[in-house]
Amino acid sequence: MSISIPTPHIAHLTEEDYEHVYEPAEDSFILLDALEIDAQIIRDDKPIICLEIGSGSGIASTFLTQLIGPGSSLVLSTDINRYACKVTLRTAQANNITLNPISCHLLNPLTNRLKGKIDILLFNPPYVPTDSTELQDTQELRDIGGSWAGGNNGMIITDVILDQLPDLLSSNGKMYLVTIVQNKPLEIINKMQLKGLICKEMIKRRAGRELLSVLRISRK
Ligand SMILES: C[S@@+](CC[C@H](N)C(=O)[O-])C[C@H]1O[C@@H](n2cnc3c(N)ncnc32)[C@H](O)[C@@H]1O
Secondary structure, three states: OOOOOOOOOOOOOOOOHHHOOOOOOHHHHHHHHHHHHOHHHHHHHOOOEEEEEOOOOOHHHHHHHHHHOOOOOEEEEEEOOHHHHHHHHHHHHHOOOOOOOEEOOOOHHHHHHHOOOEEEEEEOOOOEOOOHHHHHHHHHHOOHHHHOEOOHHHOHHHHHHHHHHHHHEEEEEEEEEEEEHHHOHHHHHHHHHHOOOEEEEEEEEEEOOEEEEEEEEEOO
């Protein structure tokens, strides 16, 4: 039987907030749907360390925290955009959970400490193909433009994490990654399998012009 988890409250966020932080959209919701499909597996695994990279509004980190429920899990979140970290904090408070967002590039300040320890990793990355100048500018500005600009094939930021992934995941660890067709999900699956990980397309869905997927990448 599937478990149904309510979508986190985000009514506290305003039009002004959405000028600075990514407004939850179909790509955000497909990630929640993937987590909901795996809810029982995630609960049974009793994850200890979870991390969302690029938490934006905080909707996915909040959802994951609610899905896991009270216990010994630590849900960490990062975002390159400081405004997004503040909004993630507000979303956590509005949903009566605790999050401690960290403003940084990917998980850089945590990488060494989290090696081999991440049980659940979430990333709805900036996945839109752009030229390298737009990617560089938006990453430097650390504003809302960084929500989508993904450079060549929309994969430049994602690839940094995928290359580190075998070192980051715990023995039972799983990553949930949002992609669009331009990111070449089949190539991602092959690449991760060559690294010795199991990679499966869990959901595929058209949303307007985007053909979205969620990939689950795991050791087992
Ligand atoms: C598509 S949005 C997703 C936001 C949210 N997770 C959701 O699903 O609605 C991508 C997020 O990644 C963040 N981001 C972009 N580049 C990043 C980087 N180098 N390190 C950390 N976060 C980054 C953006 O600021 C943005 O909040």
